[in-house]
Amino acid sequence: MPDTSIHAPTNIIYTGVAGTGKTYRLLQIAKRYTDYLPRADEADILGQLLQALSWREIVCLVLLDFQSKHQDLVKVPEIVNHAFFVAKAAQNAREKNLSNTAWSVLQMHSPTNSKTVTYKNRASQAYFDKDEGGAWYLLPESFELLTELSQQLAEFQQAQRDNSVNQSQANPNQGFSQQRFTMVSFHQAYGYEEFVEGIRPVMAASNHTMNSSSQMNYAIQDGAFLKLCQRAANDPEQCYAILIDEINRANVSRVFGELLSLIEPDKRAGMTNAMTVHLAYSGRAFSIPANIDIYATMNTQDHSLAPLDMALRRRFRFIECPPQPELLPIIHVPQKSETDSPAATVDLAKLLAGLNNRITQTVGMEAQLGHAFLWSVTDLGQLQAALVEQIIPQLMQATGGQEGTLQYIFRDEQQPLRAQFIHDSHTSINDSVNDQVNASSQNPLFTGQNAFFGQSMSTAGYRINTDLIARVGEFAKPTVYQRLYP
Numbered sequence: 001m002p003d004t005s006i007h008a009p010t011n012i013i014y015t016g017v018a019g020t021g022k023t024y025r026l027l028q029i030a031k032r033y034t035d036y037l038p039r040a041d042e043a044d045i046l047g048q049l050l051q052a053l054s055w056r057e058i059v060c061l062v063l064l065d066f067q068s069k070h071q072d073l074v075k076v077p078e079i080v081n082h083a084f085f086v087a088k089a090a091q092n093a094r095e096k097n098l099s100n101t102a103w104s105v106l107q108m109h110s111p112t113n114s115k116t117v118t119y120k121n122r123a124s125q126a127y128f129d130k131d132e133g134g135a136w137y138l139l140p141e142s143f144e145l146l147t148e149l150s151q152q153l154a155e156f157q158q159a160q161r162d163n164s165v166n167q168s169q170a171n172p173n174q175g176f177s178q179q180r181f182t183m184v185s186f187h188q189a190y191g192y193e194e195f196v197e198g199i200r201p202v203m204a205a206s207n208h209t210m211n212s213s214s215q216m217n218y219a220i221q222d223g224a225f226l227k228l229c230q231r232a233a234n235d236p237e238q239c240y241a242i243l244i245d246e247i248n249r250a251n252v253s254r255v256f257g258e259l260l261s262l263i264e265p266d267k268r269a270g271m272t273n274a275m276t277v278h279l280a281y282s283g284r285a286f287s288i289p290a291n292i293d294i295y296a297t298m299n300t301q302d303h304s305l306a307p308l309d310m311a312l313r314r315r316f317r318f319i320e321c322p323p324q325p326e327l328l329p330i331i332h333v334p335q336k337s338e339t340d341s342p343a344a345t346v347d348l349a350k351l352l353a354g355l356n357n358r359i360t361q362t363v364g365m366e367a368q369l370g371h372a373f374l375w376s377v378t379d380l381g382q383l384q385a386a387l388v389e390q391i392i393p394q395l396m397q398a399t400g401g402q403e404g405t406l407q408y409i410f411r412d413e414q415q416p417l418r419a420q421f422i423h424d425s426h427t428s429i430n431d432s433v434n435d436q437v438n439a440s441s442q443n444p445l446f447t448g449q450n451a452f453f454g455q456s457m458s459t460a461g462y463r464i465n466t467d468l469i470a471r472v473g474e475f476a477k478p479t480v481y482q483r484l485y486p
Contacts, residue, residue, distance in 0.1 A: 007239055009265040010293040013247060013312065015300050016321035018394070019370020022297035025321070026183065026243045029295050033181040033241045046087050049156045058088045059105045060127055060146055063138045064153050073135035076102050106136055140217055147222065151231070180235075182228045183243040186250035192257045195223045197281050220281045225259070232289040233269075240292045247296035252312060262288045264315050300366050301398075324371050325352040333380050333478045346383065346478050348374045350485040357486050358409045359395070367398040383481065384471050392421070392464055403462040411483055419474040422462050 014022045050058065062082045066074045079085055080098050089098055107119040111126040127142045138146075155178065184195070192198065200221045222230070225242055232240040253260060258277045261267060267275045268290040276287045296316070328348035335344055356368045373390055377383050392406075399405040403424050407413055410421040417423065467473035474480045 007291045009268050009271075009290050010295070011263060011265065011316040012294070013296045013298050013316045013318050014321050015298045015318055017301050017323065017366060017368050017370055018299055019372035019375075020321040020323055021370070021372060022299075022321050023245055024372075026245060026295060026297060029241065030179075030181050030183065030243060033179065033239065035178040035180065043087070046083065046156070047091065049152060050084060050088050050091060053088070055088070055101060055105050056109055056123075056127070057149060058084055059102065060138070060142075060149055061153060063128070063136070064146065064150055067138065068153070068157070072137050073131060073133075074137070075135050076106070079106075079136070106130070111139065140219075144219060144221075147227075148230075148234075151227070180231075180238055181241040181243055182224050183245070184224050185245040186247055186252075186255065188249060188251075190250040191254055192280065193223065195225050195255045196257055196259060197222050197226055197279055199281060226279075226286075229286075229288055229292060232292045236289070236291055238291065240289075242292065242294050244294070244296035246299060247312075248298045248302055259286075259288065260315070262286075263294060265290075268292075323352065323356060323368055325349040325356070327371050328352060328374050329378075331377065331379055331383065344478050346380065346481045347485070348377060348383070351481060354484045354486040355391075355409060358411075359398070362405050362408060363398050367395070369394065380476075380478070381471065384468060384475060387421070388464055388469055396462065401462060406462055415483075418465075418467065419480055421465055421468060423465055424462065 014025055016022055050061075053061065059079060062079050062084050063074055065082070065084065066072070066078070076099060079102050085098070085102070089095070094101075106128045107117055108121060108123050109125065109127040110117040110119060110122065110129055112122060114129050116130040116132060125142075125145070126139055127145075128136050129139055130136050143150075159178070184190075193200070197220055199218050201218055228240055228242055232238075256263065257280060262275055262277060265271065266273045267288075269276075269287040270290050274287060276285050278284065279286050294316075298318075326349055330345050330347045330349075333344040333346065352369060352371060352374055359367050359369065369391060373386055373394075374383070377386055395406060395409060399409075403422060406422040407420065412420040412422055465475070468475045
């Protein structure tokens with residue numbers, strides 16, 4: 001019987017066109033997996049870190065801390081005077097013979113073939129060695145054994161930074177944060193080695209003298225998801241999350257490998273159909289904890305990777321994120337003269353809705369613009385910049401550069417050249433066609449909505465009206481943008 005008290009895992013992919021706030025949703029979700037702990041002084045934080053550690057672990061932690069500050073070689077007085085060593089001695093009510101303790105730990109855990117350490121009662125596992133100058137260092141082969149200790153150190157250092165920020169901001173109510181999530185962005189080169197585990201090069205010094213030469217070692221190292229799974233397995237009372245931005249940018253089957261089956265909610269550890277696999281590189285038996293949730297985003301405009309949807313469909317819930325123009329404000333255009341209309345405004349919600357209506361009619365729903373394109377627009381200048389630098393280039397790509405389609409979307413067909421957003425690349429504003437465009441010049445492309453689909457996507461070119469780029473002429477007036485409304 002499965003343990004009914006186990007957390008029911010969540011697998012969700014947020015889908016939609018660009019600019020609909022999918023990544024923003026991930027950032028909001030991350031807050032649910034962040035613990036804001038009460039403020040503690042540094043002694044309290046340090047005490048919690050060191051409480052359960054042995055002297056050998058304390059010395060490892062000290063050397064890892066020095067290494068994080070780019071100091072690989074450390075002498076015994078530096079170890080004994082380190083805050084970790086001093087705090088542990090205080091916990092144990094030790095004041096004397098601290099150097100002897102450090103020497104004993106270092107020598108006991110040195111390799112039997114060490115050229116600089118002579119010691120009889122060595123432990124079975126070596127962690128440290130000493131160079132000719134009397135400085136100690138961590139053995140490269142010990143790093144894999146110190147993964148958990150390294151994670152504890154990283155969390156402590158982050159807690160220190162957060163606590164310091166809180167103190168500097170004089171905010172007594174805000175403590176430091178502890179993250180129970182990992183966020184990654186997939187891309188075409190992202191693979192199993194980065195996500196699960198892989199063999200990676202590790203630089204190690206052949207001897208730790210000033211004239212030492214470096215050599216390349218290779219070790220199996222855990223990827224981002226595997227590290228999070230280990231944390232979750234050690235903390236079953238808490239929920240953890242992996243947040244994946246642009247999941248369809250990578251080859252998902254290759255990235256997850258044998259874990260693609262294990263991510264299904266009923267295949268998690270302790271669930272009804274729990275599964276265990278042996279990892280590809282290390283051969284370790286592994287199952288995904290039930291207290292890990294998976295959230296991801298997927299851009300539906302990326303047609304090249306659409307076949308991945310079927311592989312993911314039964315493993316994830318898909319939540320559509322449509323454009324939300326209603327979230328956009330009305331911007332006010334300052335009057336330049338007494339003759340200007342008192343209602344000099346541009347309703348960004350109506351503008352985006354109008355563009356998306358015509359985009360849907362001509363190119364399809366998957367080419368719509370997300371509200372994020374206009375989210376930060378607060379004045380006419382920012383609107384003009386968004387159109388020139390983001391929206392028109394985006395639509396140019398979606399329409400294959402068809403000037404007629406672009407002109408329909410921007411309602412340019414019956415407008416004078418000076419008020420057209422889009423010009424044919426072979427047309428000059430100084431051509432014989434002046435301010436009026438004859439009604440007969442309306443593009444016949446749109447006598448039927450779908451007539452243009454049979455034409456080549458690259459038979460025409462376009463250019464943006466130079467007045468829009470310069471923000472002058474008709475494009476300094478709100479009326480030219482108001483005509484884009486539905």
